[in-house]
Amino acid sequence: MSQRINLGGTATGPLTGVKVIDFTAVYSGPIAASILGDQGAEVIKVESRHGDLMRAGLPKSNGAGSSFTTMNRNKKSLCLDLKTEEGLGIARKLIASADVIMENFRPGVMDRLGLGYEQFNQAHPKLVYVSINGVGAIGPYVKRPIYDAIIQALSGFTSLQSGEPAMVNSLVCDKVTSLTAAQAVTAALFSAERSGRGQRVELSMLDASLFFLWPDVMNNYTFPDENVENIPQLDHSIFMRQTRDGWIASMPVQQKEADASFRALDIAHLSKDERFSSAEARTRNRKAYIELTGEAYVRFTTDELCQRFEKEDVPYSRINQREDVINDPQIKAMEALWTYNHPLAGEVRSPRPPAQFSETPSNIHAHTPTLGEHNVDVLKALGFGDVEIEAFSAKGVVYAE
Secondary structure, eight states: OOEEOOOOOOOOSTTTTOEEEEOOOTTHHHHHHHHHHHTTOEEEEEEOTTOOGGGGOSSEETTEEHHHHHHTTTEEEEEBOTTSHHHHHHHHHHHHTOSEEEEOSSTTHHHHTTOSGGGTTTTSTTOEEEEEESSOSSSTTTTSOOOHHHHHHHHTGGGSSSSSOOOOSSOHHHHHHHHHHHHHHHHHHHHHHHHSOOEEEEEEHHHHHHHHHTTTTTGGGSSOOTTSOOOOOOOGGGTEEEOSSSEEEEOOOSHHHHHHHHHHTTOGGGGGOGGGSSHHHHHHTHHHHHHHHHHHHTTSOHHHHHHHHHHHTOOEEEOOOHHHHTTOHHHHHHTOEEEEEETTTEEEEEEOOSSOOSSSOOOOOSOOOOTTTTHHHHHHHTTOOHHHHHHHHHHTSBOOO
16 A cells, blocks of 8 residues: 655655755656655755746646656745846855756856856855756757657657657656666765765757667667668567466576476477577577467466466566555555645655665655745745745745735
C-alpha cells in the first residue's frame, strides 16, 4: 500500500543547508530542482504573475495540476515581475543569497536581464549557476523554441519505434535532462567546497539525450570504420512477447537465462542450436530467435508463463497497465508510492525520492506551493520590511493567488 506521510517537518537530506533559486519552468528544470528539494535543499521557485505553464496542466484537483504538483514539491514560491526594476532588484538579492541558480530560458535571456552568471561570479565566487536549454548556445537551431518532442525527433528517438516515426509516450528527453542537471549541481557543489570556486554549468537537452541514447541505440555509429559490422536495431518484439491470452515481458541476457527460458517454454533443444548459443549469436540470428520462441510463447497463458519463468529464474514481468502499477505487490512492498494531504488538491499520491540515503534520508516535507505562497517569507529573509513588502504587492512587483 502507499505510505501515508505528514508534511510540515524539516528537510533531512544530504543537501540540507543548500539554497537553490529555481527560475525554471515546464519539465526539465523543475524536476531537477525537485530532486534537490527532496534531498534537503531549500528551493525557491521564481515565477511570473502567469505562473509556470504546467500549473494549468490537466488533470486538476481543485485547480492544482497533477504534473505541476509532482514536479514542484518541497519548494517555496516567489511570484516576481522581472519586467520591473524593483523585481530585478529583488532577484539580484535573491541570487546573491544563494548557492545554486537554475534557469532554462533561451540562451542570453538571463544575461539581458542582468541576472547572468558573469554579473555575479566575481562577487559570489562559490556560486553554481546551471543553464538548461534545448540545443546549446551555438548552431543553426538555437533560436528555435524547443520542447521534448522536438528533441526526440532531432536526437533520433522518434526513429526507434516500430513502423512510422513516433514519440516515446513520455517526455523522456526532459526527464533525462533533469536527472543530468541534478547530478551536475551536486558535482559542482562538491567542487566548490573543495576549491572555493563555483562555476557555470551549461546543459542542453540534446546533449543529455544523445548521451542517453548512445550506448545501445547508436552503437553502430561508435566506430566510424566502415569495415566494422553493424548489428540490428534493438527491437521491442524480442522482449515484449504475446502469450495465449495476453502479453509478458522477458529479457534473458546471460546464456544461462536463455537456456532457462528455453526449458520454461518446452523448447530446450534450442539450447543446442548454434544460432542461439550465446548473446552474440542470438543477436546475429534475431529474426529466427523471435520466430521460434514466439511460436512457443503463444502456447501458454500469461499466468502459466509467470509460474514457469519464476521456477526457472528467468527475468520476466507481467505487462502492467498504468492502473495496475498502483496495486503491484512489489511496489506495495517497497512502499514506493507515498500519499499526503495537499491544502488545495486534497490527497496526493507521489513516488518517494528514489535514492535512499542511510544517514541523511530524503523526504517530502512541504506541499507544492500555490503561486506566490511564500512571497512574504522569502522577502523578509532577504531583509525587506513589512512596509516595503506591502508596497511591492501594491505595485504588482510581487503577486500571490
